Amino acid sequence: MAQPEPLSVDDALDRLVNQFSDAMACFRELIQNALDAGSDEVEVWFExxxxxxxxxxxxxxxxMNREIIDTRLTRLFSSTKDGDMTKIGKFGIGFVSVFAIQPAAVSIDTSRDGEHWRVVFDEQRRFSLIRRDQPVEGTKISIFKPATKAEYAAFRARAAEVVRYWCKHVGGEVRVDGELINEAIDLSAPCKVRREQDNEIIVVGHPLDGQGFAGFYNRGLTLVEDGLDQAIPGIAFKASSAKLEHTLTRDDVIRDARFDKLMAAVNELIAGELCEQVFAKLDAAIREHGPEQGPDHGPDHGPDHGPEHGPDQDHAWLEHLWAAARFHEQAKHAVPEPPNSALFRSPSGAWVGWQPLRRPKRREVIVARVASPLTELLERDGATLVLLPKDCERGAALLEAIAPRVTHVTRWCTALPPNNTDEATRWQVLASQVARLLDAWGAKLGGVRLGHLDYPDSAVADRVAITQAEFGEATLVDDAGELGTGLLSSRRVVVLNADHPSIRTIAGLAQSEPELAAYLAVKAFFLGTRLDAKIDEALAVLTHDHRLLRRGVQA
Incomplete structure (x- = not known):
């Protein structure tokens, strides 16, 4: 087998220069080297x-002194950083990256141990070493590159972005054109936890936008951010450790045992402290300003506890907490379920926690958009109700994840009594005639009553009538049209809808033509369900007979 030809120095240098995925990564490498040299400040500026x-x-x-220049700066593959976990530039090739931007020349002024030097690299990467008379504090690098004014402006703007991206979390002060770009390793998330130990910093949280984010750093220097297969939907985290290493191309982090251990710590924080915080904040938010309350009932969250105060902000805050809670409910880790913890409110304002949601008395949880006489009735009967306005989609998703079955309150209906005695009296003629007609037809009737069906979120407001086993009970809408005639049929109360315009018109007709009014009311009730030609004929005959009987008596 033929042996590969050895690389020339120039070939090796070309490979080193072109190894970086982004030529502008040279700023990261130079700043990294400066920090490794013990500098507390780095200035990047342009002319x-x-x-x-x-x-x-x-x-x-x-x-640098002469020895360092000869053995580390101008000699390839030489590094004393190997094995030192406090140095991020472990490959000793960071300076080579400056040639990726194709400069015309590079000049380095530096001093150490009483020696003062200038190293000048030309366009072909050849260097000259010049002794200086005057000392230099630290190291000053000048990179010269031909450019138009437009190219200069674009380069300068892009360089500022690159430095901010890679170096925003480093410990030393980094300035670009005099502007400090440093910021603490932190997340813009109202629900977050932080752990600092053993030269590691981990911050995990639930971002308001719900987008997953993963950032890995070594001593604050960015190794890689976002777009990773480590990103966890609904979770943002930043993890900095001196034990993490970047790949040679500087565009990823090495996945080794140390990386796995750090990820285990991230997941431990998510499953433990973050999970507990989410449910604690949700409990506080529900107790302070459940989803139905207005702008005078919400808390002042503060900068780290939720959005600014106001009805829209309160709603967004609850939706965020519900989404975060759903993440933990569906995750593999255990969720704390203290018996007095509030997750929702009922329409009456009562706090609804784990026990009634996990094991509701009717084996289902009923969702209502608003409080109403029906919700009051259902709660009084022992049903588990949760108040969730129409736009609480994340709250609804959490409820679906927790409860064995979720239904909407519009599966039920009820009837409210007349507003007063006078109203009941005015409708008595129609009610009695409808009862007479249905009884003659053979219906198992428990009576005919006047009722109001138009209450908040009513499912029967547009019906002319419903039936109930007992007037004013909570009735399933599917049963609200039942009216049997058989021997085994149960008696039902027919409730005429006092809020329906057709029934109001028919009630007026009942004052002069009570039988005809009753026929029209029953026909409207049967219409679309059981009404056919045979039933219509039977009702018409009975109406005619009743009318003749009344007129005969009158005569």
Whole structure:
């Protein structure tokens, strides 16, 4: 087998220069080297004159003497950083990255141990070593690159973005054109927890937008952010550890045992402290301003406890907490279920927690958009009700994840009594005639009553009548049209809808033509369900007979 030809120095250098996925990564490498040299500050600044831009990277670290220049700066593959977990630039090739932007020249001024040097690299990457008379504090790098004004402006803007992305969390102060770009390792998330131990910083939380985010850092220097297969939907996290290492191409983090251990710590925080915090905040939010209350009943969340106060913000805050709670409910880890913890409110304002949601008395949880006489009735009968306005989609999703069965209150209906005695009296003629006609037809009738069906979120407001086993009970809508004639049929109370315009018109007719009014009311009730030609004929004959009987008596 033929042996591969050895690489020339130039070939090796080309490979090193082109190994980085982004040429602008040179800023990360230079800043990284400056921090490794012990500098507490790094300044990146730019100049432009006569078609040439100059990029300055200044630090105030330990600097370099002749030995370091010869063995580390200008000699490939030489590094004393190997094995030192406090240094991120473990490959000793960071400086080579400056040639990725194809500079015309690079100049380095540095001092150490009483020695003062200038190292100049030309366009072909050849270098000259010049002794300086004056000392330099740290190391000052100047990179010269031909550019138009437009190219200079674009390069400068892009460089600022790159430095901010890679170096925003480093410990030393980093400035770009005088602007400090450092920020703490943190998340913009109202629900988050933080752990700092053993040179590791981990922050995990639930972002308001619900988008997963993963960021990995070494001493705050970005290794990789976002777009990872480690991203967890609904979770944002940042993890910094001196034990993490980047790949040679600097566009990913090495997945080894140390990485796995860090991810285990991330998941431990999610399953433990973050989970507990989510349900604690949800409990507090429900107790302070459940979903039905207005702008005068919500809490002041503060900058780290939720959105700004107001009805819209309160709703968004609850939706965020419900979404976060659903994440934990569907995750593999255990969820705390303290008996007095509130997850929702009922229409009456009572707190609804784990016990009634996991094991509701009727084996189902009923959702209502608003409080109403029907919800009051159902709660009084022992049903588990949850108040969720129409736009509480995430609350509804959490409820579906917790409860064995979820239904909507519009599966039920009820009838409200007349507003007063006078109203009941005015409708008595129609009610009695409808009862007479239905009884003659053979219906198992428990009476005919006047009732109001138009209450908040009513499912029967547009019906002319319903039937109930008892007037004013909670009746399933599917049963609200039942009216049997058989021997085994149960007696039903017919409730005429006092709020329906047709029934109001018919009630007026009943004052002069009570039999005809009763016929029209019953026909309207039967219409679309049981009414056919045979039943219609039977009702018409009975109406005619009743009318003749009344007129004969009158005569």
């Amino acid at each position: 432009y004159e006569r078609g040439m831009m100059t990029i300055h990277v200044d630090d105030w670290g330990a600097g």
